[in-house]
Amino acid sequence: MSTIYSPRTTKSNGPQGICPGRYTCLSWMPRFETQKSPMAFYHIRQYQNRDYKRVLDLFISGMEEHIPATFRHMLTLPRTHLLLLGVLLAVVLVSGSWLLAAMSIFFVLLLLKLLARQPWKEYVAKCLHTDMADITKSYMNACGSFWVAKSGGEVVGIVGCLPVKDPPLGRKQLELFHLSVSSQHRGQGIAKALIRTVLQFARDQGYSDVVLETSVLQQGAEALYVSMGFRRTGQYFMSVFWKFVDILTIQLKHPLPSA
Ligand SMILES: CC(C)(COP(=O)(O)OP(=O)(O)OC[C@H]1O[C@@H](n2cnc3c(N)ncnc32)[C@H](O)[C@@H]1OP(=O)(O)O)[C@@H](O)C(=O)NCCC(=O)NCCS
Numbered sequence: 637m638s639t640i641y642s643p644r645t646t647k648s649n650g651p652q653g654i655c656p657g658r659y660t661c662l663s664w665m666p667r668f669e670t671q672k673s674p675m676a677f678y679h680i681r682q683y684q685n686r687d688y689k690r691v692l693d694l695f696i697s698g699m700e701e702h703i704p705a706t707f708r709h710m711l712t713l714p715r716t717h718l719l720l721l722g723v724l725l726a727v728v729l730v731s732g733s734w735l736l737a738a739m740s741i742f743f744v745l746l747l748l749k750l751l752a753r754q755p756w757k758e759y760v761a762k763c764l765h766t767d768m769a770d771i772t773k774s775y776m777n778a779c780g781s782f783w784v785a786k787s788g789g790e791v792v793g794i795v796g797c798l799p800v801k802d803p804p805l806g807r808k809q810l811e812l813f814h815l816s817v818s819s820q821h822r823g824q825g826i827a828k829a830l831i832r833t834v835l836q837f838a839r840d841q842g843y844s845d846v847v848l849e850t851s852v853l854q855q856g857a858e859a860l861y862v863s864m865g866f867r868r869t870g871q872y873f874m875s876v877f878w879k880f881v882d883i884l885t886i887q888l889k890h891p892l893p894s895a
Contacts, residue, residue, distance in 0.1 A: 678792065678826055680833055683771055683782035690791040691784065695768060698816030699756050705853050707752035710881055720744060755878055767813070771796070780810075783833050785817070785826045793817040795830040797837065800847060810838040812848040815857065831864050839892055846890045851883055858886065866890045 683691065710716055723744050727737040767774040775782040775796045785793030794816050800809035812834050817826045838846045848866070850857050862868075866888040873879035 678785050678787040678821070678824070678829070680783050680785050680793075680829055683776065683784055683794075683796075685772060687784050687791050688771065691771065691782075691794050692764070692768065694791065694794050694816045694818060695763070695814050696760055697819075698814075699760050700753075701819070702851070702853050703753050703756055706756065706881065706883065707749050709853060709883065710748055710752055713882055716748065752881070755875075755881060755883065758877070759874075763814075767796075767798075774798075781834075781837055783830060785821075785830055787821055787826075792821040793826040793830055795827075795834055797834045797846070799843075803845075807844045808842065809845045809847050810834070810841070810843040812846055815848075827860055828864065831861070835864075835890065835892070844892055846892065848888050849885050850888065851878075851885055853883055858888070861888050861890075864890070 720741055723740050724737050727740045728734060731737070771782050774780075775798060778798060780796060780798035782796040783794070784791045794814055796813040797810050798813065800811050803809040812831070815827055815830060817830075835846055846866075847869075848861065850861070852858075852871075867890075868886055869889045870887040871884045872887075873883075874885045878885065
């Protein structure tokens with residue numbers, strides 16, 4: 637059973653000087669989506685400061701769970717095969733010892749495993765020093781919003797959104813950030829409900845598109861976005877490091893027909 641309370645959109649006295657000039661800040665009375673089923677019972681509400689610690693936990697664990705997949709991805713790269721072969725041959729030729737060669741391979745694999753953590757740890761650290769340092773200031777007071785999904789009194793899902801500062805000419809775009817659902821509550825439609833909340837917010841605020849970025853490694857997330865009407869619009873490497881580990885950032889867009 638699903639109960640959805642309609643949104644109300646009213647003009648607000650939004651924070652002066654914080655919103656980008658071309659946007660009108662509207663206070664958005666949130667749509668609280670409550671889902672009851674034998675599988676799931678949760679509701680979605682706007683972020684409150686007391687959620688902060690749990691939100692960070694979900695954000696960090698949601699990103700760091702991709703470290704093993706990154707390592708496995710690195711093991712499939714031809715440059716990794718060349719490196720391992722090169723180390724093996726070099727050690728055997730220099731030392732004549734296959735045991736030393738095997739140990740060297742083990743250490744190279746260990747190094748690669750540490751390296752696989754790097755892009756995710758770097759991304760998390762960057763966010764913790766920027767938008768995730770103060771969610772109320774970065775999202776709620778900046779013409780965006782941030783929601784949590786609660787189940788059994790606990791925050792089990794998160795998502796945020798902010799206006800895009802320099803959208804293409806004639807477009808008004810909202811960017812979705814930090815979608816994450818606790819591993820114990822997956823497959824119950826919570827992420828879909830959080831995405832629907834962002835889409836509804838965007839429609840109510842007159843945005844023409846909702847955009848987002850994710851990585852090729854997050855295949856579950858991409859499948860989810862595509863199933864909800866997002867389409868791939870581009871791809872790029874976020875940094876030299878991501879290029880080194882051959883992980884593309886992909887850009888997705890959901891046009892909103894009413895705009
Ligand atoms: C991606 C994520 C948010 C999905 O949360 P969820 O609550 O389990 O998702 P929902 O139950 O709402 O939707 C499930 C849908 O997602 C897709 N999906 C989720 N995981 C998938 C996977 N491993 N492979 C393929 N599709 C997957 C499917 O389309 C599925 O639809 P279906 O139920 O009709 O088959 C969750 O796995 C997560 O938090 N991952 C870690 C953080 C992350 O990568 N976030 C994305 C940031 S861009």
